[in-house]
Amino acid sequence: MxxxxxxxxxxxxxxxxxxxxxxxxxxxxxxxxxxxxxxxxxxxxxxxxxxxxxxxxxxxxxxxxxxxxxxxxxxxxxxxxxxxxxxxxxxxxxxxxxxxxxxxxxxxxxxxxxxxxxxxxxxxxxxxxxxxxxxxxxxxxxxxxxxxxxxxxxxxxxxxxxxxxxRDAGGPLRLASATVKVDHSGLMGRDSFVSRQKVAQAAFAKVFQESGERLDDVTRVFPTNLFQPVTLFNATIAGVPRDKLHFADTLRAYGHCGNSDWMINLVDHVEAVGMRTGEKYLAQASAPGFFACGLLVAT
Known part of the structure; x- marks a missing residue:
């Protein structure tokens, strides 16, 4: 990939x-x-x-x-x-x-x-x-x-x-695991701190269980580019350390580009510092009623 x-x-x-x-x-x-x-x-x-x-x-x-x-x-x-x-x-x-x-x-x-x-x-x-x-x-x-x-x-x-x-051209990344989880309360407009935290933790649990990896091993997390206080709050309730997030510069330059954000953030990170074999990246997205993540491994 x-x-x-x-x-x-x-x-x-x-x-x-x-x-x-x-x-x-x-x-x-x-x-x-x-x-x-x-x-x-x-x-x-x-x-x-x-x-x-x-x-x-x-x-x-x-x-x-x-x-x-x-x-x-x-x-x-x-x-x-x-x-x-x-x-x-x-x-x-x-x-x-x-x-x-x-x-x-x-x-x-x-x-x-x-x-x-x-x-x-x-x-x-x-x-x-x-x-x-x-x-x-x-x-x-x-x-x-x-x-x-x-x-x-x-x-x-x-x-x-x-x-x-x-299958033929190769690429520097492989997908180790990915999932989307639903928060029914959020779909109905009745989400809460507890429901948002629960759906985020369920998504993380599935991705890390399937991949055999841990959040501690992740080099960078590429989240949805919501307003900075919102993004940081969402990271906190999901248990993501703030120093792993990469989004501030792209948020400042482009705003929130919907479901393209994680790719924009990944590209920005790689252009700035490159990637090394074995590094692990977590693509993450959140929306009312949903939480998604995918673990990418540099090959």
């Missing part, structure tokens, strides 16, 4: 560029200072989302010199709100633009920001079929209406991220 690519919206903006930002923030989080949230700028897409998906997948394929016609599956993951905005010809447009003539498209959603980790496990499991050679995983999230970007838990930006899972 490797050849990660991130393509952000082409317009760089500040929160104050959002029409009526002050009123939106006051309505979302009354009497809370936005300056303490850890945000700086964010990106928005000026064109159709297919354009950004095509560019991200193109970079991913070039990273391992994989021919488009040798990709057997394209697994798209997106949050629920974005799913309804995708045109019915979105997958066809992407496949045709890239020349992926033998590729089966799949879309996975309904798990909010946890969708891409569910898609990662799904993509990995496709290799139980010996005919599957190359799978491209794509996460995408964008917010067409500026009025929806400002929430009490995050400032939304637009991005696409992708990576290659390959």
């Amino acid at each position: 490797g050849s990660f690519a991130c393509v952000f919206g082409d317009l760089e903006r500040s929160p104050e560029d959002i029409p009526g930002f002050a009123a939106l923030w006051q309505a979302a989080a009354p009497d809370t200072a936005f300056d303490a949230m850890g945000c700086g700028t964010f990106r928005t897409m000026s064109g159709p989302v297919e354009k950004y998906v095509v560019e991200s997948v193109r970079q991913t394929l070039e990273g391992h010199a994989v021919r488009p016609e040798d990709v057997t599956h394209l697994v798209l993951a997106t949050s629920d709100a974005c799913l309804r905005t995708l045109g019915r010809d979105c997958a066809v447009t992407v496949l045709d633009a890239l020349g992926m003539t033998r590729c089966v498209p799949v879309v996975l959603s309904f798990q909010q920001c946890c969708s891409s980790l569910a898609a990662l496990r799904y993509g990995w499991e496709l290799f139980s079929d010996e005919d599957v050679r190359n799978v491209v995983l794509v996460s995408l999230d964008f917010t067409p209406d500026d009025g929806d970007r400002v929430k009490s838990f995050a400032l939304f930006g637009d991005a696409v991220a992708s990576c290659l899972i390959s």
Whole structure:
């Protein structure tokens, strides 16, 4: 697994560029200072989302010199709100633009920001079929209406991220284990400290039991880029040491890019310090009603 690519919206903006930002923030989080949230700028897409998906997948394929016609599956993951905005010809447009003539498209959603980790496990499991050679995983999230970007838990930006899972091309990472757990109370809008902690601990327990590893052995954790106080609080209730988190710089530059965040954070970490064989990374995502994580091992 490797050849990660991130393509952000082409317009760089500040929160104050959002029409009526002050009123939106006051309505979302009354009497809370936005300056303490850890945000700086964010990106928005000026064109159709297919354009950004095509560019991200193109970079991913070039990273391992994989021919488009040798990709057997394209697994798209997106949050629920974005799913309804995708045109019915979105997958066809992407496949045709890239020349992926033998590729089966799949879309996975309904798990909010946890969708891409569910898609990662799904993509990995496709290799139980010996005919599957190359799978491209794509996460995408964008917010067409500026009025929806400002929430009490995050400032939304637009991005696409992708990576290659390959039987032939190899890559610097392998997936040791991944899972998504559900918090029914959260789905109903009745989540609590206890329910959020319980679902996080259940996800961690499954991933570490399946992989035979421990949280203490993890080099870095790549979480969802919620506001900094929220991200740190979520890490605390899940038992993740703050010094293992890598998200602050990407939050400041791009905001919360939905289910693409863990890949964006991973790429940023690797570009900054690289990776060493044997290092272990925990991709983590949280959303109302869900908690997901995946353990990646550098090979």
